[in-house]
Amino acid sequence: MLRIILQRLLTAIPVLLLVVTVTFVLIRLAPGGPFDEERAVPAQVLENLNKRYHLDDPIHVQFGNYLFHLLQGDFGPSFKYPSRTVTEVIAAGLPVTLELSVYALLVAVLIGITAGIVASLKPNSLQDYVPMSLAMIGICLPSFVLGPLLILGIGIGLEWLPVSGWGVSPGDKILPALTLGAGYAAYLARLSRGGMLETLSQDYIRTARAKGLSEWRVVWHHALRGAMAPVVSFAGPAVAGLLSGSFVVETIYQIPGLGRFYLQAAFNRDYTMILGMTILFAFFIIVCNLLADILAIWLNPKLRRNLEKSR
Amino acid sequence: MSETVQMQGLAQVEKGRSLWQDAFARLKKNKLALTGLVVLIVMVVLALLTPWIAPYSYEEQDLSLGATPPSWEHWMGTDIFGRDQLTRVLYGSRISLMVGFIATSVALCIGVAWGTIAGYVGGRLDAAMMRFVDVLYALPFTIFIILLTVVFGRSMLLLFLAIGAVEWLTMARIVRGQVMAIKHQEFIEAAVAMGMSRGRIMLRHVAPNILGPIIIYTTLTIPSVILLESFLSFLGLGIQPPASSWGSLISNGVETMEEYPWLLIFPAVTLSLTLFALNFLGDGLRDALDPRASLD
Numbered sequence: 001m002l003r004i005i006l007q008r009l010l011t012a013i014p015v016l017l018l019v020v021t022v023t024f025v026l027i028r029l030a031p032g033g034p035f036d037e038e039r040a041v042p043a044q045v046l047e048n049l050n051k052r053y054h055l056d057d058p059i060h061v062q063f064g065n066y067l068f069h070l071l072q073g074d075f076g077p078s079f080k081y082p083s084r085t086v087t088e089v090i091a092a093g094l095p096v097t098l099e100l101s102v103y104a105l106l107v108a109v110l111i112g113i114t115a116g117i118v119a120s121l122k123p124n125s126l127q128d129y130v131p132m133s134l135a136m137i138g139i140c141l142p143s144f145v146l147g148p149l150l151i152l153g154i155g156i157g158l159e160w161l162p163v164s165g166w167g168v169s170p171g172d173k174i175l176p177a178l179t180l181g182a183g184y185a186a187y188l189a190r191l192s193r194g195g196m197l198e199t200l201s202q203d204y205i206r207t208a209r210a211k212g213l214s215e216w217r218v219v220w221h222h223a224l225r226g227a228m229a230p231v232v233s234f235a236g237p238a239v240a241g242l243l244s245g246s247f248v249v250e251t252i253y254q255i256p257g258l259g260r261f262y263l264q265a266a267f268n269r270d271y272t273m274i275l276g277m278t279i280l281f282a283f284f285i286i287v288c289n290l291l292a293d294i295l296a297i298w299l300n301p302k303l304r305r306n307l308e309k310s311r
Numbered sequence: 312m313s314e315t316v317q318m319q320g321l322a323q324v325e326k327g328r329s330l331w332q333d334a335f336a337r338l339k340k341n342k343l344a345l346t347g348l349v350v351l352i353v354m355v356v357l358a359l360l361t362p363w364i365a366p367y368s369y370e371e372q373d374l375s376l377g378a379t380p381p382s383w384e385h386w387m388g389t390d391i392f393g394r395d396q397l398t399r400v401l402y403g404s405r406i407s408l409m410v411g412f413i414a415t416s417v418a419l420c421i422g423v424a425w426g427t428i429a430g431y432v433g434g435r436l437d438a439a440m441m442r443f444v445d446v447l448y449a450l451p452f453t454i455f456i457i458l459l460t461v462v463f464g465r466s467m468l469l470l471f472l473a474i475g476a477v478e479w480l481t482m483a484r485i486v487r488g489q490v491m492a493i494k495h496q497e498f499i500e501a502a503v504a505m506g507m508s509r510g511r512i513m514l515r516h517v518a519p520n521i522l523g524p525i526i527i528y529t530t531l532t533i534p535s536v537i538l539l540e541s542f543l544s545f546l547g548l549g550i551q552p553p554a555s556s557w558g559s560l561i562s563n564g565v566e567t568m569e570e571y572p573w574l575l576i577f578p579a580v581t582l583s584l585t586l587f588a589l590n591f592l593g594d595g596l597r598d599a600l601d602p603r604a605s606l607d
Contacts, residue, residue, distance in 0.1 A: 237448075
């Protein structure tokens with residue numbers, strides 16, 4: 001088990017390096033320098049700026065420097081706002097985005113998996129159709145449609161909850177978390193229903209029932225673990241989706257998180273900012289995929305044995 | 312086992328492409344999928360005919376009119392420039408659907424080619440090709456697309472390529488799995504024994520047998536492509552004005568949703584309706600073409 005984890009960890013490193021390299025090269029390919037403004041900057045100023053940010057070094061030296069600083073957690077200065085460093089902006093936005101993502105994930109897991117299990121216990125009955133229809137609606141209502149609708153209905157129409165800000169007025173975190181989590185709740189509901197249906201038809205479940213265990217015990221202790229395999233393998237991509245989903249949700253609800261900073265940087269062509277944040281996002285996604293991978297192996301002894309046998 | 316295969320083979324000779332007739336019969340019984348198909352056809356026809364059936368011209372402004380709620384003259388109301396919202400939604404459909412179909416075709420071509428070659432050739436090449444897919448899977452693609460739009464400017468062509476380049480990965484995996492499963496069946500061995508060339512086997516025997524899953528997955532890729540484009544356009548990184556897609560219309564609608572909610576509601580409903588139609592059709596096709604896979 002430990003060996004598998006170590007091996008996965010080792011394969012993550014070249015991927016991360018690839019991301020850094022590709023992003024760095026892409027940014028350098030961009031037409032126009034970072035200091036191109038509507039007003040032409042005097043040549044002398046431009047030269048000084050280039051010197052200050054070491055843009056006149058050969059590109060491999062720049063890359064080496066960037067990597068070196070990156071390893072120390074230093075993403076360099078922002079090209080657009082020289083008074084702030086990328087690290088500062090990330091430090092300000094990351095906790096907000098992480099908090100939002102965790103709440104959204106909670107919404108998704110609690111609502112989604114519960115709905116999926118409930119639906120799977122009586123397939124093709126009302127108990128199945130109602131949650132699964134809701135799940136279909138959840139999948140077809142993207143966050144940038146659901147969010148405004150929630151604002152219009154619950155925020156402005158009923159005036160139940162505040163519709164902007166983060167931690168400013170009580171309850172202002174509820175709508176953003178719901179908006180971000182709803183789509184994933186829908187996917188998880190479908191996945192866990194599928195997983196449960198398959199597991200419930202297995203022999204060991206029949207054995208458990210034959211032993212006279214209560215239905216609740218059969219579901220909770222015996223079926224759930226087996227049924228969670230597709231759910232866990234969805235978790236990695238889901239976290240990636242949560243991050244990009246946070247772009248929309250943070251924009252709609254005016255939340256000062258990473259997603260909004262990233263979009264601002266994209267519109268401002270703030271190259272170092274984009275570079276830093278892309279690498280950070282990639283890092284998160286790779287780590288989450290890794291965790292999901294390991295969790296899946298741990299949950300499924302058959303998979304584990306196969307992997308250990310194959311070496 | 313070999314007997315049943317033979318029997319199926321005989322039945323197919325008698326009744327022509329009975330698998331497809333079978334599947335169509337199953338699909339016809341699925342009301343939701345059929346509704347989806349009808350909605351989709353209506354959408355596509357409307358989008359194709361837009362230049363002739365749109366009640367107003369795309370640029371026509373009437374500043375004195377301003378934003379008005381839905382009425383007999385303007386079924387979906389007008390926006391703040393007095394432009395007819397129905398006309399804008401119709402033109403938006405053209406772009407959203409076009410992105411959906413073209414980017415999906417890009418994904419389809421790359422994915423099928425990649426998956427077939429990896430699955431059929433197998434061995435080291437397969438391992439290398441699938442490892443490449445695994446690596447790409449781990450990358451934050453939405454973010455890369457945003458990065459690309461920043462670096463190369465926002466153009467429609469880039470959008471097609473970038474979205475297509477993201478969506479082919481799953482297609483490649485599915486196709487490879489199918490090819491691997493088919494490769495070891497008796498009729499392929501028979502074809503090899505008869506001295507058929509690799510290319511011919513792929514074309515004549517492998518390709519028709521993996522068509523089902525490809526159709527299913529294509530139907531399910533289109534909505535996710537449309538969604539991705541709308542997502543980018545909503546953020547202002549996709550389709551640029553004066554052109555508009557559903558995503559950019561929704562984004563405009565959100566800005567004024569308190570005063571003029573109909574500017575948000577109509578494009579949002581159109582987008583969701585299309586997504587519903589495609590998803591139901593995709594689910595229905597999966598049930599019809601591959602009854603075993605319909606568990607989830």
